Amino acid sequence: MTLRDYAIRYGFIVLLFGLVAYFAIAADGFVSPQSAVFIFQSVAITGVLALGVTATLVVGGFDLSIGSVATSAMMAAAYVMVVLEQNAVVAVIVCLLIGAIVGLINGWLIVYMRVPDLLATLGMMFLLVGLQRIPTEGRSIATGMTMPDGSVANGKFGDAFLALGRHRFDFFIPNLIPVSVVVLIVLAVLIWFFLEYTRFGRMMYAVGSNERAAELAGAPVKAYKIWAYVISGIFASIGGILLAARLGRGDIASGNNLLLDAVAAALIGYAVLGAAKPNAFGTAVGALFVGILLQGLTMMNAPYYTQDFVKGVVLVVALVFTFALSGRGRG
Amino acid sequence: MVGNAVFRVEGLRKSFGRNEVLGGISLELHSGEVTVLMGANGAGKSTLVKIVSGVYERGGGTMTLAEQNFAPSTPAEAIRAGVVTVHQNINDGVVADLDVATNLTLDRLSGKGVPTLFNPARVRREAKAVADRMGLAIDLKARVNDLSLADRQMVAIARALAHQPKVLILDEPTSSLSSAEADRLFALVDRLREQGVAILYISHRMSDIRRLADRIVSMRDGIISGAFDTKPLDYEGAVNAMLGRKIHLDQIVVRSSAKPVLTVEGLRIAQGAKPISLTLGDGEVVAVTGLVGVGKTALAETLFGVRKPLAGTMTMNGIPYAPRSAGDAIAAGVFLVAKDRASSGIVGGFNIERNVSLPFLKRMSNLGVLKRRLERATARRQIEELGIVCRSEKDEMSALSGGNQQKVMVARWMAQDATLFILDEPFQGVDISARRDIAAKLRASAHGRATLLFVTELDEALETADRILVMSEHTIVGEHRNADVDLDRLLAEVAGGPLHSAA
Numbered sequence: 001m002t003l004r005d006y007a008i009r010y011g012f013i014v015l016l017f018g019l020v021a022y023f024a025i026a027a028d029g030f031v032s033p034q035s036a037v038f039i040f041q042s043v044a045i046t047g048v049l050a051l052g053v054t055a056t057l058v059v060g061g062f063d064l065s066i067g068s069v070a071t072s073a074m075m076a077a078a079y080v081m082v083v084l085e086q087n088a089v090v091a092v093i094v095c096l097l098i099g100a101i102v103g104l105i106n107g108w109l110i111v112y113m114r115v116p117d118l119l120a121t122l123g124m125m126f127l128l129v130g131l132q133r134i135p136t137e138g139r140s141i142a143t144g145m146t147m148p149d150g151s152v153a154n155g156k157f158g159d160a161f162l163a164l165g166r167h168r169f170d171f172f173i174p175n176l177i178p179v180s181v182v183v184l185i186v187l188a189v190l191i192w193f194f195l196e197y198t199r200f201g202r203m204m205y206a207v208g209s210n211e212r213a214a215e216l217a218g219a220p221v222k223a224y225k226i227w228a229y230v231i232s233g234i235f236a237s238i239g240g241i242l243l244a245a246r247l248g249r250g251d252i253a254s255g256n257n258l259l260l261d262a263v264a265a266a267l268i269g270y271a272v273l274g275a276a277k278p279n280a281f282g283t284a285v286g287a288l289f290v291g292i293l294l295q296g297l298t299m300m301n302a303p304y305y306t307q308d309f310v311k312g313v314v315l316v317v318a319l320v321f322t323f324a325l326s327g328r329g330r331g
Numbered sequence: 332m333v334g335n336a337v338f339r340v341e342g343l344r345k346s347f348g349r350n351e352v353l354g355g356i357s358l359e360l361h362s363g364e365v366t367v368l369m370g371a372n373g374a375g376k377s378t379l380v381k382i383v384s385g386v387y388e389r390g391g392g393t394m395t396l397a398e399q400n401f402a403p404s405t406p407a408e409a410i411r412a413g414v415v416t417v418h419q420n421i422n423d424g425v426v427a428d429l430d431v432a433t434n435l436t437l438d439r440l441s442g443k444g445v446p447t448l449f450n451p452a453r454v455r456r457e458a459k460a461v462a463d464r465m466g467l468a469i470d471l472k473a474r475v476n477d478l479s480l481a482d483r484q485m486v487a488i489a490r491a492l493a494h495q496p497k498v499l500i501l502d503e504p505t506s507s508l509s510s511a512e513a514d515r516l517f518a519l520v521d522r523l524r525e526q527g528v529a530i531l532y533i534s535h536r537m538s539d540i541r542r543l544a545d546r547i548v549s550m551r552d553g554i555i556s557g558a559f560d561t562k563p564l565d566y567e568g569a570v571n572a573m574l575g576r577k578i579h580l581d582q583i584v585v586r587s588s589a590k591p592v593l594t595v596e597g598l599r600i601a602q603g604a605k606p607i608s609l610t611l612g613d614g615e616v617v618a619v620t621g622l623v624g625v626g627k628t629a630l631a632e633t634l635f636g637v638r639k640p641l642a643g644t645m646t647m648n649g650i651p652y653a654p655r656s657a658g659d660a661i662a663a664g665v666f667l668v669a670k671d672r673a674s675s676g677i678v679g680g681f682n683i684e685r686n687v688s689l690p691f692l693k694r695m696s697n698l699g700v701l702k703r704r705l706e707r708a709t710a711r712r713q714i715e716e717l718g719i720v721c722r723s724e725k726d727e728m729s730a731l732s733g734g735n736q737q738k739v740m741v742a743r744w745m746a747q748d749a750t751l752f753i754l755d756e757p758f759q760g761v762d763i764s765a766r767r768d769i770a771a772k773l774r775a776s777a778h779g780r781a782t783l784l785f786v787t788e789l790d791e792a793l794e795t796a797d798r799i800l801v802m803s804e805h806t807i808v809g810e811h812r813n814a815d816v817d818l819d820r821l822l823a824e825v826a827g828g829p830l831h832s833a834a
Binding site for chain 1: 658689699701
């Protein structure tokens with residue numbers, strides 16, 4: 001292997017360790033279990049979304065609706081519990097159903113209506129941003145809120161639901177690992193195993209690389225594509241559940257950064273280990289990378305707007321790694 | 332023949348790397364004449380066209396246009412000098428979202444001395460002049476997107492003719508037209524011929540060629556293999572020069588089969604085509620040959636379930652066979668090595684191992700989880716079997732030569748036992764030694780299945796098959812046992828002439 005090959009393969013990992021080393025020296029208290037957990041927690045929701053969008057990237061598509069699916073799920077969970085006064089299980093089921101249905105519609109639009117993936121999911125994004133505000137006429141949802149008809153909503157977030165966002169498991173140190181981090185790790189392992197070790201994952205890569213070849217090898221290409229969007233939708237709705245549980249209310253102003261952060265994580269993942277293709281491990285590393293960067297900058301008291309800038313720089317550099325240096329495209 | 336040639340090519344050469352594509356082409360085009368250029372895929376036709384139209388630089392030789400040296404370095408230069416090419420892909424020649432008038436005058440919208448402001452009235456006036464000269468009856472305000480393919484083709488040609496060329500090159504202009512639409516094109520070509528334009532017409536369609544040709548030039552392997560200009564034109568001779576038999580050493584022992592595997596009855600694969608009936612036997616290698624565009628790929632895809640027949644039935648080993656997808660066909664043991672491996676075979680993101688296992692992942696997994704050890708062992712065995720030259724089964728496909736890539740495609744489908752093994756143009760872009768390897772492997776392993784090859788080159792059929800079927804106009808028009816083949820009759824069938832004319 002030449003130096004260039006090494007740079008492509010290990011460049012991003014080296015950069016990640018360099019970043020950790022830098023913050024360890026420059027920012028007090030960066031190296032501690034609490035700090036590590038905080039990083040994980042901050043990336044958990046975007047990480048889950050990023051894993052979903054990875055599935056659509058694998059089949060050569062893209063899903064811009066994930067951010068709004070997540071916020072829609074959050075609003076739906078709040079509505080179901082606060083206004084309809086249902087329990088946590090019902091709320092979770094409703095959220096997952098929303099994710100699956102949106103994914104099916106996205107897939108149908110793209111596969112059968114032949115709408116280009118970016119446009120179909122962009123349209124779906126706008127649709128959901130509006131739809132999620134219709135039931136409450138644009139209000140955020142919290143216990144005791146006044147409904148549009150003047151009545152007061154009496155339901156509340158169930159304790160079991162809030163635990164999804166607030167409970168912490170003991171891990172050597174008491175109350176260390178939040179539920180959201182466990183969910184992220186479980187989903188990451190699941191999607192990684194699915195993509196790398198099952199025939200369905202393999203076929204999805206084939207569909208993304210050469211659709212016609214996959215079809216002539218007997219794969220139901222349309223079904224694979226639709227499933228990719230369903231996976232993406234469900235993962236996004238899981239992200240929304242975690243968000244609702246963390247906030248304890250349905251906040252119409254939250255979740256603005258979810259889409260961009262998740263897409264950045266998935267695209268940074270292309271550059272990890274020179275994969276030059278969407279992959280679950282890379283996506284997880286990408287999410288971690290973004291999380292470490294933001295946590296480190298926060299601890300060094302960098303203002304919030306520089307964080308967006310730095311995120312953008314990292315994404316652009318990662319894309320250069322993937323597309324220019326390795327000389328390979330998405331195919 | 333009319334006096335001197337207006338356009339002359341002498342000793343034209345072109346190589347890509349070590350690969351010589353044109354080995355000294357000499358060609359003359361005369362005013363008011365249609366010269367048809369015939370040649371199989373890879374003969375070098377498109378390279379020739381691209382050099383003449385200024386896309387490629389030539390490797391050697393001279394070109395003269397009206398006694399002047401002609402050496403265009405860009406397509407625009409060639410057009411200005413008076414050599415205009417209408418490329419095969421119609422949509423390259425028109426801008427779909429603009430109206431007809433703008434398309435016809437598009438080339439006047441840029442360059443020196445053009446007014447900055449766009450004047451619709453002037454554009455329409457100029458366009459009308461162009462359209463009238465051509466006898467083009469199309470609404471100039473219509474958007475090109477809304478036109479039929481034939482009308483778009485007319486617009487593309489009219490646009491080319493707005494330059495008043497001395498030489499017009501038409502590259503397979505009828506390949507996507509119906510026969511009625513083609514008639515309009517022929518009328519236009521006749522008109523241009525009368526106006527004294529020298530036309531180089533590239534086509535595979537014998538009906539076009541019979542209708543238009545004043546002269547025929549055949550190309551093969553980068554050289555002119557035959558030129559025919561005495562009337563009546565020797566169409567069969569031209570086909571023979573294009574596809575005909577090179578001296579080859581491989582003699583095959585022809586087998587015949589007693590046990591039918593696939594029986595096809597009354598299969599119609601195109602509107603207006605005669606039905607196809609055929610039987611393929613166990614252990615037999617059958618080659619279907621015919622010119623490009625006669626329905627070989629359509630037949631292959633119909634047998635493989637990715638194209639629906641208009642009528643007819645198929646029976647496999649006594650059981651009705653009506654696949655509705657590639658998946659159905661594969662499950663029934665029908666495998667297809669598709670034409671054009673780059674677009675329909677190779678998965679670029681996968682290495683050799685994963686390309687080989689692609690269609691059989693279900694059989695190589697347990698509850699959906701892949702058996703990676705089995706996958707690797709299969710790839711290694713197949714690499715060994717077909718003699719694929721590579722470092723390991725982990726090599727990327729892009730690292731392999733064309734011949735080895737094709738071997739991987741064949742290896743993919745030979746990894747499991749087929750009932751019917753179909754290969755569509757398996758020797759395209761494959762060097763001679765890889766071609767021999769693949770052919771030998773096909774024959775050696777033929778027992779226990781029926782093997783069906785679709786090839787344009789006659790040599791390939793003669794080298795590999797026990798039986799040769801000839802296709803023309805979406806049906807089968809002839810059958811030959813590959814021992815003492817009556818080559819004259821075979822060529823007559825390929826050329827679509829009356830049967831037994833040469834016998």
